[in-house]
Amino acid sequence: MTPKASDENPSPGTRPGDADAVSNPTPEALAQTVDAEVITSNQRVFTGRMGLFVALACILYTGFHIGAMNGVHTLITDALGLPSIDLTEPWRYRLAHVAGGLALGFLLFGARSLPESGADTPLGLIEKGLVALGGAAIMLATVQLGLMWATGDLIETGAPADKHVLAFGYPLVVGTCITLVASWMAPARGKGRISLADTLLAVAAVTAGAYIILHADFLRTRAQVFPHPNDMWAAIAGIILILELTRRLAGLALVIIVAVFIAYGFLGPWLPGVLNHRGYAPARFFAFIYTDNGILGPTTAISSTYIILFITFAAFLQASRVGEYFVNFAFxxxxxxxxxPAKVAVFASGLMGMINGTSAGNVVSTGSLTIPLMKKVGYKPQTAASVEAAASSGGQILPPIMGAGAFIMAEITGIAYRDIVIAAIIPAILYFVSVFLMVDKEAIKKGMRGLPRSELPEFSALARRAFLFIPIVILIGALFMGYSVIRAGTLAMGAAAVVSWLTPYRMLGREILYALEIAARMSLQLVAVCAAAGVIVGVIALTGIGVRFSSLLLGFAGQSQLLALVFAMLVSIVLGMGMPTTAAYAVAAAVIAPGLVRMGIEPLTAHFFVFYYAVMSAITPPVALAAYAGAAIAQADPMKTSVESFKIGLAAFVVPFMFFYSEPMLMQGAWHEILHVFVTALFGIYLMVSAVQGWMFGPLNRVLRILTFIGALGMIAGGWTSDLLGLAVAAFVFAVQKRLLTARNAARGLD
Known part of the structure; x- marks a missing residue:
């Protein structure tokens, strides 16, 4: 199923017909690369038997999740008269999710960038020795676990501390560490070659997961009190593998944050003030982390259900080229x-980002098209990259999917999904209006034009294919009709396949299998990252730092609620740096939201507050992953791009404070209050953009920009007094500008 690099199939991720579109470009082929799979520098692309094996493993991984969530296994066992198997039992299901994801991840992604081709450098003597030693230890642990399962000689609660430790626990951890070092030291092989060290790490991941699955019934009771040493060693091996795969797929930022939290679990007795705790023995600490209080808790619960469901939906859209249609429609x-092109990026990237749940990933997929075109019409490279980053990040706050954020919030808070989606409407509109105005005023200042009509798809032709929006309509309709998220997502997947039959890109058996295959590959980063975030959640739960942080917030609130909110904002952003939206929000919700609720803020408002800042950490310097991804495509300076992204997405850093000061912003209140807040906030957003860009109906000097920004804050605040202040300031700025501008500049500004 994996595409081959040949004349018949030009490059990984391409599909039949793409080569002709590239060599003979047409307006309709403008977005033909959007649905192509993105191959990272350290990703392996297998062909032949190995390619078939990995493709089947990916299909089974995705199929397991979709089937289990929809009860397909029950239908099969009932039809065959077999004993019922509960695949959705939380511990076992999530462990299979994590262990399977780790195994696939190590098979598919190398420890560093891989060469496209060329002769393989043979392993040195040291590397061979490390692989042999580590492999022997891992296989010993795997065989021992197999014997434990076959003979029923499991480690029951109260078993001697040395039971199977020499044959399982020690070899598993030592073998994992040695093999991991070997994978770092081994010379990089071609993208089409398997790594023995990484294969052994995949085996170790399955072994660690299988141990916890087999002992789940015992671990539920003993992990928090008197875990067996093997529980600790299996958990340590699993955590090491999670962090390594996270490093390979998402970089070092999250790994460092997790390492700090792990260190905090042991250093607490020596830390001052709110950070102090009594400390924990390693066995209890690591065993606790690998339970549903940590790695198997809310972050993995979300990644194993909602995230993989909507990634599969996105894969169906990709395989049927519906995503390509969305972008062409925007163009x-x-x-x-x-x-x-910048305005196209605002709409198309927002829509695609809403579905796929990762800002940086969306920047790479849609930005590869929009960023070069933005540069073509006159945007600076850093501006083009920052627009794409801001729009892709904004997709995470765009209802109804919100990058799966709406479902996560519903899961954590118990608030109805419908209420969350409705509450998200006004803030999302304000954000995208602000980004749109940012790029529009930039275009006015620079005298930019759009793309020639001859280079654009024909709108009437695309309008006749508006039926391709049906999967999105069905998804939204099913959710609002009360269907479960899983059922609605499954119906939307089926709709994507059905509507493709009305296009040249019909999804039949092979195409559906391809969609399941790429869904598994697309999900691996979030599987690893959510598991890593689960470590943080576990440390927070074990040490009680969340409760103490709530007390700290209350202390700030006693002095100033605004100060407490600013502090909560900063912590949300810091915790979210280096994480995808879902993981960032889950961590922020565990640490910060409870404190905001204790301050008297409504749970919906508190969670929206931390959610917005967790999302916008992707465009906040210094660790702005979405901005960095865009900078790589635009060949721009990453730090300058992150600062520019922050400027373009500024509305998202201001609006959440209005959740607290003006509840109608979240559709809470009478309709006339909501309308009043919406209209005045829209005008406030216009003033804010004018101040940031230094252009209203013409250029604004520094004093007028400051006054305009003050007026913007007054309008966004939502109170009658602040609105009148904002209107007065805006009227003054407008009058002064009209007086100072020459007729030529005024005409240019209104052009």
Missing amino acids: AAAGGARGG
């Missing part, structure tokens, strides 16, 4: 306007 609608 046809806005590509010819001034600064057209």
Whole structure:
């Protein structure tokens, strides 16, 4: 199932017909690369038998999740008269999710960048020795676990501390560490070659997961009190593998944050003030972390259900080229306007980002098209990259999917999904209006034009294929009709396949299997990252730092609620750096949201507050993953791009404070209050953009920009007094500008 690099199939991720589109470009082929799979520098692309094996493993991994969530296994066992198997039992299901994801991850992703081709450098004597030693230890632990299962000689509660430790626990951890070092030291092989060290790490991941699955019934009771040493060693091996795969797929930022939290679990007795805790023995600490209080807790619960469900939905859209249609539709609608490609990025990247749940990943997929076109019409490289980053990050706050954020919030808070989606409407509109105005005013200042109509798809032709929006409509409709998220997502997947039959890109058996295959590959980063975030959640639960942080917030609130909110904002951003939205929000919700609720803030408002800042950590310097991804495509300076992204997405850093000061912003209140807040906030957003860009109906000097920004804050605040203040300031700025501008500048500003 994995695409081959040959004349018939030009490059990984391409599909039949793409080569012709590249060599003979047409307006309709403008977005033909959007649905192509992105191959990272350390990703392996197998062919032949190995490619078939990995493809089947990916299909089984995705199929297991979709089937288990929809009860397919029960239907099969009932039809065959077999004993019922509960695949959705939380511990076992989530362990299979994590262990399977780790195994696939190590098979598919190398420890560092892999060469496209060339002769393999043979392993040195040291590397061979490490692989042999580590492999022997891992296989010893695997065989021992197999014997334990076959003979029923499991480690029951109260078993001697040395039972099977020499044959299982020690070899598993030592073998994992040695093999991990070997994978770092081994010379990089070609993308089409398997690594023995990484294969052994995949075996270790399955072994560690299988141990916990077999002992789940015992661990539920003993992990928090008197765990067996083997429980600790299996957990340590699992955590090491989770962090290594996270490093390979998401970089070092999250790994460092997790390492700090792990260190905190042991250093607490020596830390001052709110950070102090009594400390924990290693056995209890690590065994606790690998339970549903930590790694198997809310972050993995979300990644094993909602995230993989909607990644599979996105894969179906990708395989049927519906995503390509979305982008072409945006180009046809806005590509010819001034600064057209940037406006296309705002709409298309927001829509795609809403579905796929990762800002940086969306930047790579849609940004590979929109960023070069933005540069073509006159945007600076860093501006083009920052627009794409801001729009892709904004997709995470765009209802109804919100990058799976809406479902996570519903899961954590118990608030109805419908209420969360409705509450998200006004803030999302304000954000995307602000980004749109940012790029529009930039285009006005630079005198930019759009793309020529001859280079754009024909709108009327695309309008006739509006039925391709049906999967999104069905998803939204099913959710609002009261269907479960899983059922709604499954129906939307089926709809994506069915509507493809009305296009040249019909999804039949092979295409559906391809969608399941790429869904598994697309999900691996989030599987690893959510598991890593689970370590943080576990440390927070074990040490009680969340409760103490709530007390600290209350102390700040006693002095100033605004100060407490600023502190909560900063911590949310820091915790979210280096994480995808879902993991960032889950951690922030565990640490910060309870404190905000104790301050008297409504749970919906508190969770939206931390959610927004967790999302926007992706465009906040210094660790702005979405901005860095865009900078790599645009060949721009990463730090300058992150600062520019922060500027373009500024509304998302201001609006959450209005959740606290003006509840109608979240659709809480009478309709006339909501309308009043919405209209005045829209005007406030316009003033804020004018101040940031230094352009209203013409250029604004520094004093007028400051006054305009003050007026913007007054309008966004939502009170009648602040609105009148904002209007007065805006009227003053407008009058002064009209007086100072020459007729030529005024005409240019209104052009």
